[in-house]
Amino acid sequence: MSVAEEAMSDQSAVMRVLRGQAAVKPPVWLMRQAGRYLPEYRELRARASSFLDFCYDPRLASEATMQPVRRFGFDAAILFSDILVVPDALGVSVSFENGEGPRLAPVDTWERLLALKKEIDLSYLSPVFETISTVRAMLSGGTALIGFCGAPWTVASYMVAGRGSPDHASARLLAYRQPALFRDLVERLIEASIAYLGAQFEAGVDAVQIFDSWAGVLPPREFERWCFDPLRRIIAGVRRARPQAPIIAFARGAGGHLPRLAEASGADAIGLDTTIDLDFAAARVQSVKPVQGNLDPLALVAGGAALEAAVDDILAKLGRGPLIFNLGHGILPETPIGHVEQMIRRLRAS
Numbered sequence: 441m442s443v444a445e446e447a448m449s450d451q452s453a454v455m456r457v458l459r460g461q462a463a464v465k466p467p468v469w470l471m472r473q474a475g476r477y478l479p480e481y482r483e484l485r486a487r488a489s490s491f492l493d494f495c496y497d498p499r500l501a502s503e504a505t506m507q508p509v510r511r512f513g514f515d516a517a518i519l520f521s522d523i524l525v526v527p528d529a530l531g532v533s534v535s536f537e538n539g540e541g542p543r544l545a546p547v548d549t550w551e552r553l554l555a556l557k558k559e560i561d562l563s564y565l566s567p568v569f570e571t572i573s574t575v576r577a578m579l580s581g582g583t584a585l586i587g588f589c590g591a592p593w594t595v596a597s598y599m600v601a602g603r604g605s606p607d608h609a610s611a612r613l614l615a616y617r618q619p620a621l622f623r624d625l626v627e628r629l630i631e632a633s634i635a636y637l638g639a640q641f642e643a644g645v646d647a648v649q650i651f652d653s654w655a656g657v658l659p660p661r662e663f664e665r666w667c668f669d670p671l672r673r674i675i676a677g678v679r680r681a682r683p684q685a686p687i688i689a690f691a692r693g694a695g696g697h698l699p700r701l702a703e704a705s706g707a708d709a710i711g712l713d714t715t716i717d718l719d720f721a722a723a724r725v726q727s728v729k730p731v732q733g734n735l736d737p738l739a740l741v742a743g744g745a746a747l748e749a750a751v752d753d754i755l756a757k758l759g760r761g762p763l764i765f766n767l768g769h770g771i772l773p774e775t776p777i778g779h780v781e782q783m784i785r786r787l788r789a790s
């Protein structure tokens with residue numbers, strides 16, 4: 441990053457926290473902030489034939505990215521896309537059934553794995569990079585643009601099962617029964633993620649977040665192999681070309697592994713899910729790296745005194761150190777907009 445670029449990105453509160461500075465009032469954005477809880481999103485979504493067509497239409501995707509920033513004045517925009525564009529660009533057929541979540545052609549045998557593209561086809565994802573440059577040009581310097589990818593374990597769990605599942609048993613069983621096959625899939629995803637995140641920085645994102653949404657289902661030995669090690673290697677890989685690249689690691693359910701992620705993964709900030717004890721987070725995670733989180737999405741649905749108490753707890757325990765205020769997981773479609781406004785008022789008044 442040039443000195444001029446660095447000075448520019450330092451205008452954004454999110455970037456300052458990512459560099460380790462505590463803010464008087466923590467900057468805020470919400471995971472999945474572009475989504476069905478917004479009427480303007482539902483209207484935009486109805487204009488695309490499928491969810492992936494929506495993601496690959498730079499005009500629609502840039503508008504979806506901007507909507508929550510315009511409405512709420514969040515301190516960061518997150519690229520509107522999905523973690524499953526990576527398998528799509530590896531040649532897996534991906535679709536989203538209405539209301540039922542993603543469907544993929546399962547990759548659970550050597551034959552199916554070897555039929556994939558050897559490397560991610562970045563030209564296939566050119567609409568995503570166009571969305572990034574369009575949004576970057578629309579945002580003021582004070583608002584950070586965050587890119588993202590799914591972590592290999594989380595993406596692999598969808599690829600192996602061909603869909604979401606509560607316990608991720610298909611991927612866990614494949615990793616036990618055919619470790620060489622699962623290893624090969626994860627290696628491909630590590631390389632694909634390094635290339636994809638690098639191209640997102642090239643197109644104009646200020647920081648990226650790696651979502652390991654299903655890290656919490658693995659026993660420690662498996663966590664080390666399939667979550668920690670791939671995360672560390674993606675971060676190191678991205679930094680080979682961009683030594684300063686700001687990276688947030690969100691390993692949902694990682695609990696007691698978070699201090700190690702903060703100390704040894706190379707991430708600049710650690711995402712906290714809803715279940716993390718705030719004293720533990722302050723003493724063992726935020727003492728090492730800035731943190732992001734961790735309001736319960738259901739407290740935001742509930743609103744009222746429960747919401748205010750939950751916001752106040754986070755500010756009391758984590759607000760004096762480097763903190764990016766966020767949810768502990770994605771915003772729920774039934775979230776009332778008035779409660780998001782209430783949350784912001786409470787944060788700004790703090």
Ligand code: CP3
Nearest residue numbers: 471472473474475518519520521522523541542651653770
């Ligand atoms: O606003 C943002 O945060 C940016 C966009 C974003 C989406 N998905 C849009 C989306 C991001 C960052 C994601 C990440 C993602 N996608 C994750 C990791 C984060 C997490 O929530 O755990 C995962 C596991 C996925 C996979 C995925 N995409 C699922 C399981 C589903 C179906 C469930 C659902 O919420 O409907 C999706 C679809 C999806 N991705 C939607 C959105 C706005 C909803 C589809 C629609 O609007 O029709």
